Amino acid sequence: MARDAGSIKKMVRIVWIDSTSHEGWRSYSDADKAVAEGPSEIETIGYLYKDSGDNIAVVQSYCDHSIDGLFIIPRACVKSMETLADREPSDLSDTRKKGSCSCHNWLEWSHFRDCPLDNKQEADCTCHAPY
Numbered sequence: 001m002a003r004d005a006g007s008i009k010k011m012v013r014i015v016w017i018d019s020t021s022h023e024g025w026r027s028y029s030d031a032d033k034a035v036a037e038g039p040s041e042i043e044t045i046g047y048l049y050k051d052s053g054d055n056i057a058v059v060q061s062y063c064d065h066s067i068d069g070l071f072i073i074p075r076a077c078v079k080s081m082e083t084l085a086d087r088e089p090s091d092l093s094d095t096r097k098k099g100s101c102s103c104h105n106w107l108e109w110s111h112f113r114d115c116p117l118d119n120k121q122e123a124d125c126t127c128h129a130p131y
Helices: 028-037 089-095 119-124
Strands: 010-018 040-051 055-059 071-074 078-086
Touching: 010 055, 040 071
Parallel strands: none
Antiparallel strands: 010 040, 010 078, 040 055, 055 071
């Protein structure tokens, strides 16, 4: 199935468990404390790219032709997933200036780093607008 920016509709927050590492020499009692603390609980926010049976994939940024920051979390590690924003592609039209690049910026804090426009045209690009 061909994917495009229209297929990315949700911004999500995922809370998941990640393995934890402790480097270097330590006493047995320090090691026991680390084991008792267990793995790390991580919070990831991103645009939901794909929710398959085994994995949940989110991206940091996207535009009409590509994605950036693909991050895949094994479903077995996920504690919860919450939708933060659920938008239809038509809701995105007001985030772009006419004649500018096609990068989406739903909530203004998601900054697309690699604008397809030439650097000389940054001022015309909503991706490079000041925060």
